[in-house]
Amino acid sequence: MKWQFSNDAPIYAQLIAQIKVGIVSGAFPPGERLPSVRDLATEAGVNPNTMQRALTELERDGLVYSQRTAGRFVTEDQTMIDAAKRGLAEGHIQMFLAAMRRLGYGKEDILNLLRQENEKEETTHGDFDM
Amino acid sequence: MAILTCKGLSKRFGGTQALDQVDITIEPGRIVGLLGPNGSGKTTLIKLANGLLTPSEGEIRICGLVPGKESHACVSYLPERTAIPTWMSVTQLLDFYQDFYADFRRDAAEEMLAHLNIPPKQRIKQMSKGTREKVQLIMVMSRSAKLYLLDEPIGGVDPATRDYILSTIIGNYNPDAAVVISTHLIADVEKVLDDVVFINQGRIMLQASVDQIREEKGMSVDALFREVFKC
Numbered sequence: 001m002k003w004q005f006s007n008d009a010p011i012y013a014q015l016i017a018q019i020k021v022g023i024v025s026g027a028f029p030p031g032e033r034l035p036s037v038r039d040l041a042t043e044a045g046v047n048p049n050t051m052q053r054a055l056t057e058l059e060r061d062g063l064v065y066s067q068r069t070a071g072r073f074v075t076e077d078q079t080m081i082d083a084a085k086r087g088l089a090e091g092h093i094q095m096f097l098a099a100m101r102r103l104g105y106g107k108e109d110i111l112n113l114l115r116q117e118n119e120k121e122e123t124t125h126g127d128f129d130m
Numbered sequence: 131m132a133i134l135t136c137k138g139l140s141k142r143f144g145g146t147q148a149l150d151q152v153d154i155t156i157e158p159g160r161i162v163g164l165l166g167p168n169g170s171g172k173t174t175l176i177k178l179a180n181g182l183l184t185p186s187e188g189e190i191r192i193c194g195l196v197p198g199k200e201s202h203a204c205v206s207y208l209p210e211r212t213a214i215p216t217w218m219s220v221t222q223l224l225d226f227y228q229d230f231y232a233d234f235r236r237d238a239a240e241e242m243l244a245h246l247n248i249p250p251k252q253r254i255k256q257m258s259k260g261t262r263e264k265v266q267l268i269m270v271m272s273r274s275a276k277l278y279l280l281d282e283p284i285g286g287v288d289p290a291t292r293d294y295i296l297s298t299i300i301g302n303y304n305p306d307a308a309v310v311i312s313t314h315l316i317a318d319v320e321k322v323l324d325d326v327v328f329i330n331q332g333r334i335m336l337q338a339s340v341d342q343i344r345e346e347k348g349m350s351v352d353a354l355f356r357e358v359f360k361c
Contacts, residue, residue: 005321007349007350007352007353008344008348008349008350009344010341010344010345011321011340011341011344012341013341038300038301038303041300041303042297042300042301044321045293045296045297045300045321045322046300046321046322047161047300047321047322047323047324047340048300048303049159049160049161049324050321050324050340050341
């Protein structure tokens with residue numbers, strides 16, 4: 001997993017978001033054991049206490065759970081993972097909408113632009129994901 | 131018990147006030163950045179903590195002890211300048227540390243050196259500056275100390291070496307020990323730190339956790355530092 005950090009938000013919050021992406025995208029599959037705090041911290045290049053804090057909050061939300069001696073695991077509850085995915089998507093959409101509004105686009109204009117972009121992509125790549 | 135406490139700590143060199151009424155407490159398990167411009171008193175504070183200097187006023191305690199023979203046994207110090215004997219080979223240096231420090235984890239040091247492909251027979255003087263810095267840091271972090279004092283561990287080395295040094299500090303994290311890193315290269319160390327102490331002209335300007343600063347000010351510690359110390 002590739003870790004990246006911006007300068008404007010707390011590091012623990014960015015860790016939470018990136019681990020969520022890892023879970024949603026399958027980099028950390030459901031039911032799988034997470035690396036130890038120290039290994040995750042070393043990999044991400046962050047303070048171990050900050051990583052601990054992020055994992056504790058993810059645990060409180062239920063996306064990961066710990067088993068006393070065995071370590072921490074990703075939830076097997078697909079509904080919960082889907083909800084997290086939805087939450088991340090909404091976050092991206094809100095950021096996108098805010099940026100578009102700053103450029104002066106209204107709701108209809110934004111939807112039209114999205115439709116046009118989609119058609120363009122369909123003719124060039126035939127896939128929205130490309 | 132706190133690892134490091136300073137109360138009203140002051141140090142004068144002739145007419146120069148190097149440290150002025152410094153109060154700091156550092157708890158176990160914390161990685162603390164001592165951040166300030168050149169000449170702000172960072173090195174003076176570190177040298178007081180390892181007994182290389184004595185206070186003009188106030189007190190400093192390491193695990194409750196006045197810096198001295200007993201506290202030295204639990205303090206691992208990385209000086210600003212390379213201080214390991216350059217004529218030694220890696221093996222000789224390992225022997226040297228093992229003789230000197232009861233808490234030296236030779237196997238840990240050997241593992242880290244092997245990971246960097248540093249041959250045991252190589253002499254320190256044959257190494258590049260970056261390699262010397264890495265070797266010295268490995269020695270310092272291989273002790274099971276209570277307090278690690280790292281004076282400018284990432285100054286003057288390339289970004290890849292910086293990353294290596296920082297990940298070595300994280301990899302050797304011990305919840306019972308504290309790490310103090312003095313530097314002015316804040317953007318590089320910020321993510322590794324729990325807390326930061328801003329120091330200027332011998333005075334503590336700010337003590338806070340990294341995420342507290344980011345949460346309350348909406349900016350990185352690096353950005354805040356640039357604002358506070360704007361020339």
